[in-house]
Amino acid sequence: MKFFIVIFLLLVGSFSVQSEEMTSSDENEGSFDVIGLVMEHITDAHQWHVLDYTNRHGQRVHLTVPLPVILWHEGKFWFFSSDRFYHSSEPVALGNDFVVLHDERFYLTDFDGTIHTDKEGHIVNASVADFSITQNVASMFLSVALILWMFLSAARNYARYGMAPPKGFRAVLEPIILFVRDDIARAQIPGEKADKFVPFLITVFFFIWINNLIGIVPFFPGGSNLSGNISFTATLAVCAFLAINLFGSKSYWKHTFTAPGIPFPVKFILVPLEIIGMFTKPFALMIRLFANITAGHIIILSLISIIFILKSLYIAPMSVALSLIMYLLELLVAVLQAYIFSLLTALFIGMSTSKSEH
Amino acid sequence: MELLTPNPGLVFWTTLTFILLLLVLRKYALPSIMRALKVREETISFALEDAKRAREEVEHLEQKKNKVLEDARKERDAILAEARELKNRIIEEAQAAAREEGRKLMEKVNADIKKQKEEALFEIRDAIGQLSLEIAEKVLKEELADREKQKKVINTYLNQMNLN
Structure with missing residues (x-):
C-alpha cells in the first residue's frame, strides 16, 4: 500500500511540474494541452525523461537520461548522444547533410536546420533511417x-x-x-x-x-x-x-x-x-x-x-x-x-x- | 495516425531482442526448469502410486493378521474346552477310583473285624469252658466227698448234659 502512495505522490508531483511549464508557455490561451501531454507520454522519445524542477535560481532543470542515437545515412551508421539534439537548436552534421530532431523524428535539413512544410502542414523534409536506442x-x-x-x-x-x-x-x-x-x-x-x-x-x-x-x-x-x-x-x-x-x-x-x-x-x-x-x-x-x-x-x-x-x-x-x-x-x-x-x-x-x- | 505507423527502428530492435531472448531462454533457462518440473511431477506420481500400493498391502496384511488372530482364538477356545473336559473326566475318574478303594477297604476292615470278633468269641468260650471245668472240678471235689451224693449229683449233671 505504501508503494502505491509513493507512486501516486510521484505521479502527481511530476505532472504538476509539467503543468507549470505548460501553463507558462500557453499562458495566452490559458488552457492545458491534454492531448499534447498524453501523446508525449504514449509515444516514443529519444531521451529518458526523469524529472523537471525549478532550482533555487529560478531556472528550469530538465533531468533526463540521454540515450544513444543511431542513424543510417549514406551507407553507414552514425552514432550520437541524444543530448546533442535536445539541448541545441543547431542542426547536427551528418556527412554532407544536416539532421534535426523534430517531434521525435529525424529530418534531413540544410545547414540552417529549417523544416519545410507543404500547404497541408505535412513535413516535406526527407527522414533518416533511425535505429536509435529510444526510450x-x-x-x-x-x-x-x-x-x-x-x-x-x-x-x-x-x-x-x-x-x-x-x-x-x-x-x-x-x-x-x-x-x-x-x-x-x-x-x-x-x-x-x-x-x-x-x-x-x-x-x-x-x-x-x-x-x-x-x-x-x-x-x-x-x-x-x-x-x-x-x-x-x-x-x-x-x-x-x-x-x-x-x-x-x-x-x-x-x-x-x-x-x-x-x-x-x-x-x-x-x-x-x-x-x-x-x-x-x-x-x-x-x-x-x-x-x-x-x-x-x-x-x-x-x-x-x-x-x-x-x-x-x-x-x-x-x-x-x-x-x-x-x-x-x-x-x-x-x-x-x-x-x-x-x-x-x-x-x-x-x-x-x-x-x-x- | 502517427500511433499506428510502425517505426522501423523499434521493429528492428524488438525483433532482435525477442529472438535473442527466445534463444537464450530456450538454451539456458527453460531446459533445466522444465526438466526439474517434469522430474518432480513424475516423482510425485510415482510416490502416489507407491503409497497406494503400500496402502493396499497394509490392508492385505491387516486382513491376514485378523484371520490369523481369529484362527488363534478359535484354537485357544478349543484347547481350553478340551482341557476343561479332560479335567472333569480326570476328577470323576479319581473320585470313582477313590470311592471303589474306600469301599474295598471298608469291606476288608469289616471282614477283619468280624473275624477278630469270632476269634475273640472262641477264646472267650474256651476261657469260659476252662473256668467252668476248674470250677466244676473244685465243686465236684467238694460235692464228691459223700458217695451217695456223688452219684446223685453225677446223675443230675449227666441228665442236664443230655438235655443240653
Whole structure:
C-alpha cells in the first residue's frame, strides 16, 4: 500500500511540474494541452525523461537520461548522444547533410536546420533511417534484463535444488510457467507438439507481461508505452504468424488452399477468405494488445489531467481515486493481455499443426 | 495516425531482442526448469502410486493378521474346552477310583473285624469252658466227698448234659 502512495505522490508531483511549464508557455490561451501531454507520454522519445524542477535560481532543470542515437545515412551508421539534439537548436552534421530532431523524428535539413512544410502542414523534409536506442528500446532492454535474471537464477536454483518444492522467487515463477505449459500450450496444441512451442509461448507471455508492468510504473525506469506501441505488437504478431504457419501441417495447408468438401463455386469465395484469415488472426493480436495498453495509459493520464483542466485541487481526490482503480485494472490487464496473446497464439498454432480435418 | 505507423527502428530492435531472448531462454533457462518440473511431477506420481500400493498391502496384511488372530482364538477356545473336559473326566475318574478303594477297604476292615470278633468269641468260650471245668472240678471235689451224693449229683449233671 505504501508503494502505491509513493507512486501516486510521484505521479502527481511530476505532472504538476509539467503543468507549470505548460501553463507558462500557453499562458495566452490559458488552457492545458491534454492531448499534447498524453501523446508525449504514449509515444516514443529519444531521451529518458526523469524529472523537471525549478532550482533555487529560478531556472528550469530538465533531468533526463540521454540515450544513444543511431542513424543510417549514406551507407553507414552514425552514432550520437541524444543530448546533442535536445539541448541545441543547431542542426547536427551528418556527412554532407544536416539532421534535426523534430517531434521525435529525424529530418534531413540544410545547414540552417529549417523544416519545410507543404500547404497541408505535412513535413516535406526527407527522414533518416533511425535505429536509435529510444526510450522504448531501453525499456525493452530493461525488461529483457529482468526476464533473464528471473529465469537464469530460477534455472540455476532448479539445477541445484531440483526436486525440492520451490521457494522464494521460484514459487512465483513456477505456477506461471506451469500455467503456460499446461493451460495454454498443452490445452490448445494437440499431442507431442505442445512441448515444442512451450519456450516460444513462455517467452511471449513474459515479454508482454513484464513490459506491460514496466509500462504502468509511472516514474523513471518505467512509464514507457512499449507494449502499447504498434511496432512492438506488430513484431510479436509477425513472430506469432511465423510460429503458426511455419509449422503448419499438411492438412492445414490443404484445408486453407483447397477447402475440401465444399462445392466448387463456393471455393472461389472461401479460399481467399481463408488466406485473408491467415493474416487477420495475427493482425487482431497486434491491434488488441496495442489498443488495450495504449487505452489504459490514456485513461490514467486523462484522469490525472482533470485536475489541471479544472485547475482545482478539490477534484484531486476523485482523480487519484479513479486512477487508483484504473491502476488496479491495468495490473489485471497487463497479465490478461499477455495471457490472451499467448493463448490465442497457442490456439492458432494448435489449429495449424493438428492433423485432423476440421 | 502517427500511433499506428510502425517505426522501423523499434521493429528492428524488438525483433532482435525477442529472438535473442527466445534463444537464450530456450538454451539456458527453460531446459533445466522444465526438466526439474517434469522430474518432480513424475516423482510425485510415482510416490502416489507407491503409497497406494503400500496402502493396499497394509490392508492385505491387516486382513491376514485378523484371520490369523481369529484362527488363534478359535484354537485357544478349543484347547481350553478340551482341557476343561479332560479335567472333569480326570476328577470323576479319581473320585470313582477313590470311592471303589474306600469301599474295598471298608469291606476288608469289616471282614477283619468280624473275624477278630469270632476269634475273640472262641477264646472267650474256651476261657469260659476252662473256668467252668476248674470250677466244676473244685465243686465236684467238694460235692464228691459223700458217695451217695456223688452219684446223685453225677446223675443230675449227666441228665442236664443230655438235655443240653
